[in-house]
Amino acid sequence: MHQPTVEQSPASTSFRQGFLAEILNPKTALFFLAFLPQFILYTILLAIVTSFIGEKIFTKASGSSRWLEKTVGFVYIGLGVRLALQTQSK
Incomplete structure (x- = not known):
């Protein structure tokens, strides 16, 4: 039997292909549209409250x-x- 040969590609090509696949994936876009605004609003609200x-x-x-x-x-x-007086135990 003949073993197929696998051609290795540069890491930059693999990264670019993976990046494009994720950007064009509708599930990724839905995830960011659903969750990212909540985290941004929470962080902004937390910063305003703690500043006040x-x-x-x-x-x-x-x-x-x-x-x-x-x-x-x-x-x-x-x-x-406490750290200075702490003994090391094994």
Whole structure:
């Protein structure tokens, strides 16, 4: 029996063919049209809300900013001490 020979193509050709196949695939287009806008809207909404909270609560004029910085500092110090005192177990 004769074995068929397989011709190898360059990686760029394979990539281009795969890219075109996915771009022209209607399922891929439907996926992006269905889900991408939701993620974009969620991310934009999350950025707006956190920006608003940051401006209102943690401004430099308020004492809460200084309190937050000290709290975060103590947390980092505590984590560093815990890591330094941790023993390695096998």
